Amino acid sequence: MKVRVHVMLKQGVLDPQGEAVRHALGALGFEGVSSVRQGKVIELDLADGTSEATIGEMCEKLLANTVIESYRVEQL
């Protein structure tokens, strides 16, 4: 089974990488870019029948830093 995990910084957490992208887009002449947030997406190929709880545990223990990041699991 394939699973996609989206990890984003939580609202209010400073995102210097996103900010750098915003600046760079402006420097390239793209106007009207008011905000950019950058996150990670992790595609996992898991054994069939891996439970949602196990996937949640993977996220909590390794994939996301839940102090500053939120995650969302999407089954493909």
Next chain:
Amino acid sequence: MKVRVHVMLKQGVLDPQGEAVRHALGALGFEGVSSVRQGKVIELDLADGTSEATIGEMCEKLLANTVIESYRVEQL
């Protein structure tokens, strides 16, 4: 308007970051993880009416390295 851009390494391009995650999940005792690919997700807050062509240009020029990465634009 909000737009989400997904950037993933193309098939066949070595993904050391994903490989490191796969190893780490194994070391944490998670079994059956056969493959992991890691990519980026960029959420942009753009001026209303920004054309798809402009968004494509942003991706081609800055957000993705199209030699080794593919991208997908999702309107939110």
